[in-house]
Amino acid sequence: MTDLTLRDIHLSRGRRPVLNGVSISFAGGRLTALIGPNGAGKSSLLSVAAGLLPPDAGEVRLGGEPLSAIGRKALARRRAYLPQSPQVDWPISVERVVALGLTAHLPAFGHLPLALHGAIDRALADHDLLELRDRPATSLSGGELARAMLARATVADPELLIVDEPTAGLDPRHAIDAVARLRARADAGRTVIMAIHDLDLALRVADDVVAVRDGQLLAAGPAAAILVSDVLERLYDVRARVVRDQEGVSIRFGR
Numbered sequence: 001m002t003d004l005t006l007r008d009i010h011l012s013r014g015r016r017p018v019l020n021g022v023s024i025s026f027a028g029g030r031l032t033a034l035i036g037p038n039g040a041g042k043s044s045l046l047s048v049a050a051g052l053l054p055p056d057a058g059e060v061r062l063g064g065e066p067l068s069a070i071g072r073k074a075l076a077r078r079r080a081y082l083p084q085s086p087q088v089d090w091p092i093s094v095e096r097v098v099a100l101g102l103t104a105h106l107p108a109f110g111h112l113p114l115a116l117h118g119a120i121d122r123a124l125a126d127h128d129l130l131e132l133r134d135r136p137a138t139s140l141s142g143g144e145l146a147r148a149m150l151a152r153a154t155v156a157d158p159e160l161l162i163v164d165e166p167t168a169g170l171d172p173r174h175a176i177d178a179v180a181r182l183r184a185r186a187d188a189g190r191t192v193i194m195a196i197h198d199l200d201l202a203l204r205v206a207d208d209v210v211a212v213r214d215g216q217l218l219a220a221g222p223a224a225a226i227l228v229s230d231v232l233e234r235l236y237d238v239r240a241r242v243v244r245d246q247e248g249v250s251i252r253f254g255r
């Protein structure tokens with residue numbers, strides 16, 4: 001299993017400091033939820049963790065190796081990243097969108113190897129996309145496109161999976177299915193990190209929670225220790241109550 005470690009990360013965007021000395025380790029085989037208010041720096045942190053945005057200072061290591069020392073193709077084979085608002089700019093089929101997630105595993109020329117067809121079929125089925133496989137991705141609804149993009153990010157079963165708001169735009173059934181599949185990937189030994197605003201879903205599946213505010217870590221640890229009133233009130237500046245009943249645990253916010 002592969003750990004991802006960030007050490008003393010500093011990042012400015014448009015001259016504004018957005019990450020100020022973030023150090024954190026994401027353990028292999030665990031699902032970590034990254035939470036925090038709008039503009040806290042979650043997406044920036046995930047982009048740095050994925051090796052897509054070089055930090056101004058600090059270092060990211062994957063399995064002990066600096067990301068900067070891992071070749072681009074090798075990194076593309078080992079990690080997948082789902083951006084916050086993915087887009088498709090031209091009308092390729094849903095099946096082709098999902099197949100793009102296998103690009104780093106393909107020979108440079110020739111047909112898609114038969115062995116990879118099964119992975120595409122599984123990803124389409126997992127994300128309830130079988131009936132949409134031949135539709136142009138540009139014709140999908142917001143939630144359907146979000147599912148196609150999640151299928152693309154997961155089709156190669158990467159050892160490091162970084163997803164930015166994977167449930168945004170999904171209805172309750174698809175959102176629950178999506179986080180359950182992320183949970184299953186962590187159970188299979190992958191390192192899974194998701195930024196998420198739906199804390200009830202985070203409570204349901206996350207092993208660990210990392211709370212970020214103003215570009216700094218406010219708290220990090222096991223989900224049950226971080227998703228508590230005191231931490232959530234300091235994180236979001238609203239009243240927060242963790243409610244336990246026969247249905248399970250949920251979080252209620254109020255002002």
Ligand SMILES: Nc1ncnc2c1ncn2[C@@H]1O[C@H](COP(=O)(O)OP(=O)(O)OP(=O)(O)O)[C@@H](O)[C@H]1O
Binds near residue numbers: 036039040045
């Ligand atoms: N391309 C950019 N240029 C300049 N500033 C940026 C850029 N992208 C993000 N920022 C700023 O960086 C800060 C952190 O943004 P980031 O997207 O990482 O926050 P976030 O925690 O993911 O927020 P949200 O919950 O709203 O998605 C914000 O102040 C944002 O305005």
